[in-house]
Amino acid sequence: HDTTYRVTCRAAGDTGCVIVCFDDVTALEQASQMRRDFVANVSHELRTPLTALMGFIETLQGPARDDTTAQTRFLGIMQSEAARMNRLVGDLLSLSRVESDQRVRPTTQISLLDVLSSTVHALQPVAQKAKVTLVFDPPDHIPTMIADADQLRQVFTNLIENAIKYGGEDNTVQVTLAAADRDPALRAAGVRVDVTDHGPGIDPAHLPRLTERFYRIDNHRSREMGGTGLGLAIVKHIIHRHRGRMRVTSELGQGATFSVILPLVP
Numbered sequence: 001h002d003t004t005y006r007v008t009c010r011a012a013g014d015t016g017c018v019i020v021c022f023d024d025v026t027a028l029e030q031a032s033q034m035r036r037d038f039v040a041n042v043s044h045e046l047r048t049p050l051t052a053l054m055g056f057i058e059t060l061q062g063p064a065r066d067d068t069t070a071q072t073r074f075l076g077i078m079q080s081e082a083a084r085m086n087r088l089v090g091d092l093l094s095l096s097r098v099e100s101d102q103r104v105r106p107t108t109q110i111s112l113l114d115v116l117s118s119t120v121h122a123l124q125p126v127a128q129k130a131k132v133t134l135v136f137d138p139p140d141h142i143p144t145m146i147a148d149a150d151q152l153r154q155v156f157t158n159l160i161e162n163a164i165k166y167g168g169e170d171n172t173v174q175v176t177l178a179a180a181d182r183d184p185a186l187r188a189a190g191v192r193v194d195v196t197d198h199g200p201g202i203d204p205a206h207l208p209r210l211t212e213r214f215y216r217i218d219n220h221r222s223r224e225m226g227g228t229g230l231g232l233a234i235v236k237h238i239i240h241r242h243r244g245r246m247r248v249t250s251e252l253g254q255g256a257t258f259s260v261i262l263p264l265v266p
């Protein structure tokens with residue numbers, strides 16, 4: 001059931017018998033199905049803004065040729081559609097880069113405290129614009145660790161941006177950093193970062209699929225918020241490269257906490 005076999009027959013030497021082989025190629029078949037789905041998704045995601053752009057160009061060349069009010073409005077929409085395509089291509093490049101980095105262990109000594117402080121600082125204007133309070137209480141001392149600072153910055157940017165986007169207005173997003181020496185997810189000493197929002201939360205049924213490429217709980221809302229559907233897939237690969245774990249705890253109406261647990265030495 002749900003298993004794919006490749007069946008091959010060949011002669012067994014001069015014995016006059018035949019060898020029939022049943023190879024279980026389920027994993028291979030699933031991988032190629034995933035690749036096909038991915039290409040179909042990317043094409044769809046790119047085609048949607050492209051179709052809109054082509055439609056507006058046609059209107060600007062025809063019916064709206066002399067209507068300056070319509071021109072200003074349409075150019076604004078075209079700009080945001082082009083920006084969406086640009087974000088999608090940027091995220092696709094990031095995803096492909098982190099996927100091909102998987103086998104290369106990070107080697108640089110970094111301060112996670114510095115990475116997190118600068119990330120929170122850079123996102124304060126985004127939070128203000130969304131009427132969200134972004135809080136980070138830095139701990140007194142956190143040991144340095146071996147990691148890729150740019151990639152971890154991307155992890156926390158994606159998680160904090162999601163908390164701001166999906167948490168809704170008048171929300172508070174809390175970021176905490178602590179030592180996680182005895183976390184069951186790790187064999188050695190590590191650190192743990194929690195990003196918590198008090199928004200509508202996530203139905204537990206969605207949790208196992210959140211890090212799949214292009215998986216969104218509410219397609220329309222995600223697109224409206226400028227999401228590409230690739231943010232958590234990128235996060236998953238970066239954490240995996242650092243031999244860490246991500247845990248999501250949430251209930252509908254109770255907000256969500258995304259926890260990243262990283263070893264000090266991957």
Ligand code: ADP
Pocket residue numbers: 158162163166167197199200201202210211215216217218222223226227228229230231232233256
């Ligand atoms: P997107 O670009 O759509 O935000 P992500 O991969 O970052 O894609 O997230 C996948 C989906 O997970 C989102 O579309 C959203 O439905 C859900 N999600 C992520 N973070 C949160 C959060 N803090 N609260 C509620 N839903 C979230």
